[in-house]
Amino acid sequence: MMPNCHEAHRQVIESYDRKLPLGKRIALRLHLLACDACTNFARQMKLLRYAMRHIDR
Numbered sequence: 122m123m124p125n126c127h128e129a130h131r132q133v134i135e136s137y138d139r140k141l142p143l144g145k146r147i148a149l150r151l152h153l154l155a156c157d158a159c160t161n162f163a164r165q166m167k168l169l170r171y172a173m174r175h176i177d178r
């Protein structure tokens with residue numbers, strides 16, 4: 122039920138491109154609450170996506 126870190130990373134990336142099903146979103150959120158590494162990864166991905174969107178122009 123709980124994704125491991127590899128799964129969590131993949132789902133973080135996926136969640137930026139499309140909406141994840143509710144069950145997956147909850148499992149991912151629970152993992153992020155328990156896992157600092159994935160929380161940092163999610164934060165960095167967010168910054169990166171933000172930067173990439175604004176570099177294009």
Ligand SMILES: [Zn+2]
Nearest residue numbers: 126129156159
């Ligand atoms: Zn993790």
